[in-house]
Amino acid sequence: MSDTRYDRIVDEWLSALEQAAAHLPPDRRRELVADLREHIAVARAELRPETEAGVRTILDRLGDPDVIVAEARDDHPGPPPAATASGAPGAAGTPRAAPDRVSPDAGGGRSRTVRWVVVAVAVVAVCVVGCLAGALGLFAAVRTEGSHTVVDTVPGPYLRDLRPTSVETPGR
Amino acid sequence: MSDGPLGLASSLRRGALEFCVLALLSTKARYGVELVRELATAEALTTSEGTLYPLLSRLRRTGWVSTTWQESPAGPPRRYYSLTRAGREALALFRREWVAFRDAVDRIVGTEGR
Numbered sequence: 001m002s003d004t005r006y007d008r009i010v011d012e013w014l015s016a017l018e019q020a021a022a023h024l025p026p027d028r029r030r031e032l033v034a035d036l037r038e039h040i041a042v043a044r045a046e047l048r049p050e051t052e053a054g055v056r057t058i059l060d061r062l063g064d065p066d067v068i069v070a071e072a073r074d075d076h077p078g079p080p081p082a083a084t085a086s087g088a089p090g091a092a093g094t095p096r097a098a099p100d101r102v103s104p105d106a107g108g109g110r111s112r113t114v115r116w117v118v119v120a121v122a123v124v125a126v127c128v129v130g131c132l133a134g135a136l137g138l139f140a141a142v143r144t145e146g147s148h149t150v151v152d153t154v155p156g157p158y159l160r161d162l163r164p165t166s167v168e169t170p171g172r
Numbered sequence: 173m174s175d176g177p178l179g180l181a182s183s184l185r186r187g188a189l190e191f192c193v194l195a196l197l198s199t200k201a202r203y204g205v206e207l208v209r210e211l212a213t214a215e216a217l218t219t220s221e222g223t224l225y226p227l228l229s230r231l232r233r234t235g236w237v238s239t240t241w242q243e244s245p246a247g248p249p250r251r252y253y254s255l256t257r258a259g260r261e262a263l264a265l266f267r268r269e270w271v272a273f274r275d276a277v278d279r280i281v282g283t284e285g286r
Contacts, residue, residue: 045247
């Protein structure tokens with residue numbers, strides 16, 4: 001397994017990473033460091049035999065801790081790395097919610113398109129239905145001219161029913 | 173980052189890289205080192221292996237990938253990444269969008285057939 005002689009090289013790299021990540025929110029910093037610690041442990045176990053050069057190559061391939069942290073910070077809209085490096089206080093607070101905003105956006109572009117299509121279809125549908133309803137209304141109006149007389153006769157009996165009472169009242 | 177003043181490579185990469193990860197995971201689950209090394213072979217895609225971990229973390233939080241720990245024959249347990257259903261859908265969507273996007277850009281920028 002891992003040769004403890006090379007642990008120091010790894011620990012130095014990890015503490016440089018931790019330092020670079022100082023401005024990330026604590027849970028994000030812990031996650032990042034844990035992910036990279038895990039990568040190094042797994043990659044070291046694959047070295048046969050484990051040599052100092054091998055361990056250094058793993059770290060070289062991982063890259064500059066500052067660049068890795070910049071990538072974590074760029075996950076979300078926020079102050080550019082330069083501003084954060086100089087200690088912008090907002091840097092630690094802003095990143096939290098942003099990742100959720102970043103990734104769904106990839107699908108968001110699509111759903112936005114879908115939404116516009118739905119709106120367009122709805123507008124067209126309303127126009128068509130409106131025109132049809134208008135046309136039907138015209139027809140109906142022409143048709144009901146005859147039936148209006150029928151409608152007029154309907155309240156007749158009620159009025160007639162009412163009439164005696166209204167006649168009776170003033171009679172008293 | 174050898175990226176030029178426009179940060180062009182980095183902005184292009186950022187949009188596409190996470191879907192490359194999803195695509196690699198669509199065939200089989202992979203553990204971190206394996207996944208990161210696979211991606212790093214495409215130089216245009218990554219700056220360094222380490223920069224992929226923030227991206228993997230984002231994909232986990234988005235719910236597009238899930239992870240499970242598995243014992244390894246030698247060395248510490250490995251965390252395997254696999255696609256979730258949502259991740260699979262996101263990848264399918266990207267594949268469709270990408271073709272349309274690529275064709276449109278190629279046509280206008282004049283890179284068709286290159």
